[in-house]
Amino acid sequence: MPTPPEAKSPAPAVTRAAAILSLIAQEGRPLGLADIARRLDLAKSSTLNLCIALEQTGLLTRTELGYGLGRATVELGGAYVRGFDLIREFYRVCAASPVLQHELLQIAILDGTSVLYLARHEGRAPLRLSATVGDRFPATVTAVGAALLAEIDPAEVAARFADPSTLPSWTAHSTHTVEGLLAKLADTRDRGYAVDEGETNAGVYGVAVVLPPRRSGDEPLALGASLMKPSATPEYVRTVVAALREAKEQLTSPSLVVD
Template identity: 50%
Template sequence: MTSTKHVASSDKSPAPAVSRAIKLLDLLGRHGGTPLTLGEIAASIDAAKSSTLNILQVLEDGGMVARVQGGYKLGRRNLELGGAYLSGFSQMREFYNFCSVASLLSHEVVQVAMLVDTDVVYLARHEGRAPMRFIATIGSRFPAAPTAVGNALLTTLSDDEVARRFSGPQHFPLMTENSVRNLPDLLRKISSARERGYAIDDNEVHPGIYGVARVLPPWSSGDQPLAIGTSLAAASATPAYVSQIVDELGAAVSHLSNPLFHSVASPPTDFKHPEVPPHVGI
């Protein structure tokens, strides 16, 4: 659901009742299955009880809202509309769409990868405005230990499973002098990534390249998680810029995640989502 912060205020909207209806549905969505009373809803959307009741009645007639003991909650029609939306949603196509209009990621190399044992395989790549030819291309296979996308994906495994997979020195290739070299150091990196919510590669794969990656949850219960990451010139990877990149990757994860299966943490309140056109060519 769209945040109420992104909905035009009703006094400036060309259709105030529609704007209030959107805010109302978003409010009920954020409260999950907990019913809200008429008074609570009216106060939250800054509307009179009489006009709020009129909106609720129309939404109830359309199956968008259900009246239950204790107030109102979302109706079953929302699930039907969500299914219709998802049936036409292509995660990889939307990855390219998002990256093409994102204020920062549009300029950077951005990739999607999956974990295969102790390696990552790259599935998609947005070139950015200054392509890095030595960065992995689609279909390339890289060791997971030194890469940001690999470390992000390893956060989804238990430490015991990581230890089982990375039991030998062959899983720690020395790609640069910064590359992680052993299991204890890898586990510390993974622990730090879990705590901060994203993984980094500080010149571990290529000198002068700083990687940042976040987990992209599985689309459905039968899928495996992916990771979305970007490769920055290390000279430009200041703490402030990396923080902005992390926020934009978070917005990408939110946009690309299946809302029927996952609740993704929202980006900061001052973060502006890029307007993603419906079908930008890949």
């Protein structure tokens, strides 16, 4: 992780504290004080003070393995997700669909060059290698990412992904060039839905549609399904896409808008 851009921050201590939380979240495990300080290029003494303050607020917890995320982060994350009205309806719609109730479904939002997963319906056979709530995946290799990026002007997409590091190759099928990404997004727009043909996981076939904002100022979300490749026959993919579109209509119905 790069050093926090303190020179541009109006509150460097807050920036450093946020960097500590982000680092531990990305690692997915507790980290020792020395490791945190080294990874963020911070003085060990100031890192200790920040960790103590974060522990006092419940944002960090200290264990014998080091500092991990505290319960307050769960409360904050839950409050953020509750701000999306349709996520509360997502689980009901999934359970009521004869097709989707059996599949692994996710809702994600675009965040820079990544997608952040906000909700997940397990279905009948959960995929352990697929993203779960709170995970970030590169937008370029996911169906939900392609669905959301296809809504953006191609020139902006090219600028956003000009840095090669934003185009990682997770499998041999991953889109890893700007030219390839723009071509994939053009196909997505023509097709009306996005696909992930083994780009995230070689054994998984993903499809996704965009959930347009229900209120002015809201950001679009994407609804995706992750299928095991052997079951992803052309006929079944069409069935799942039709079910996703039906779910989209239910989730974006004006009658569900909450003022």
